[in-house]
Amino acid sequence: MTVLKATNIIKYFHEPESFKVLDNVDFEVAQGEFLSIVGKSGCGKSTLLYILSTMDTDYDGELSIKGEKLTGSKQNQLARFRNKHLGFVFQFHFLLPEFTVLQNVMLPALKLKEYSNAEIESRAIEKLRMVEMDMHAKKTASKLSGGQQQRVAIARALINDPDVIMGDEPTGNLDKMNSQRVYEIFKQLTTINHQTIITVTHDPDFAKGSDRIIEMQDGRIVRA
């Protein structure tokens, strides 16, 4: 079943001069797939990911996720969609430093308001347990190491049980051991939960372990 469909995505950068970053990118992702997008720096893979993430709306072509056409939607609608259906893991962990680990994980769910606060808390702890961070739940986010923060970020991405989890070099800042751990968590999500994962990565080992690799060069898909 197709969960994400990108049709003829074209994007220009206008600063400092007009430049075509993405040239007719066209692909589909099936549910439960573990997809890696690879390519050299500047090939447009991150740009593509942010278009897929619905945060970047300045492109030509069409994007639909779960059969819903997202191109042309209003910012608030997109925010609601991200909240419910998408999860993000970034290269730099981007937790809110003033909040505890638990609060960080709970925030997107508190925003979504599908469960009561007590349920959200128990769900958050469950997600933290999955990434083996439940013992640090009450710590302030800024007190954790990089690998720990990344695992918390994954728990946060999972809190609303999104259909698609996107990662922008989720292991880019981690050592071998932590990278392996993140990989295992992702693998588990696709096989057990049938969630879809799309990551941009430089890490050849990480890419090798995924179900499918899309290689990009100069804004085009050269190998799918």
Place this chain on the structure above:
Amino acid sequence: MNLRLAFHIAVTHLVTKKKQTVVAMMGVLFGISMFIIMISFMTGVNNFMEDMAMDGSPHVRIYNPLQVLDGSIIEKNSDDQNGWYVVHHQRPKNDLSKIRNALYLADEIEKMPGVKGVAPQVGTQVFFNNGPIQISGVISGIQVNKQKELFNLESKMDAGSLDDLLRSSDAIIIGKGLAKKTNVRVGDRVSVTTPAGNNLSLRIVGMFSYGLSSFDDAKSFASISTVQKLMMRDPSYITELHIKMEDYKEARALAKKLKKDLNVYAEDWETANSSLLAGDKIRNTMTGVISFTLLLVAGFGIYNIMNMNIINKMKDIAILKATGFQGNDIIAIFLLQSIIIGIIGGLSGVLAGYGGSTLLSITPFPEAEFFRLKTLPVNFNSMFYIMGLIFGVSTTLFAGYFPARRASKIDPVRIIRG
């Protein structure tokens, strides 16, 4: 939009950045407390000045102004229009200053709504003889009880008591400045001469000071009968009716009504004290401008701090937006921070303003010769505190809104990609 969540995030931000929060609150605190102290003090001074002038002066004064009749009787009653009869330089009649039926009139006016009381007076210009020198002044014959009740004269007494006027028929109390000029003390006798040439020797039983040199250097009081005796007039001779209102703001309306209904010359205090009121207006405008500036400065302080805050929180904002928070949520988070700062800063500003005003109100004022003032005058009016709070909170609301809106427009992709 989820307000409780936004509130939770806002409070967490404020609590973790304690120093910055406290500085922002201090800005509001100073702005509002200074505003309150300023306006309390300024209106206190205004009220004091007004009271000083008002205590001594009636709200409405009925008297016969000296006026030269236009046209002579002979001209008016002549059929001859050719101007054969010419009267040059006509003089006013002798007893013009007497108010007809004054005591009856006083009773009638006293019954009118809004009138607190009417005090009849008989007054004339006099000379106080100090050896070979004559010092000009004014003597007013008063009904002691009425004057005490309505014009608060007893509180202006420096020596002696008003009641002493009732004890003998040759008693007089004089202004402090006048006493100095004539070099007399309580117990001394002073010789008083009217312009008509009548002379009487009166004994000084008291001294007063209003703090206004125009009063203290010229005025003196005696009982009505004493002054009537001095002027050689009968007991019905009354030259002025002084009316005190329940609410002084109605004075102008009453003066108009009296003029129309009773056909008397009535002057209200606003007309009599127009220069004082002009001063009031200028001071009030100044107070307004300064207070507004204070609040504006506090507002700019908050604006700056909130802007800094948002620059510091760019990454957080990007993350919140990436995980599904909408523009409204971001505005709510940062606007709530401003509101919390505004309310807490405002409330403490109100307290500090009250404290400052209290301190000011017990600050001793160096006692000058003519100022009846022991401490600085401060007006404690709850309106100022409510106003300060409303202004303070609304300023922070404005100051916080623009940075918050800016925050809501941040593009998360640019922040996350670096």
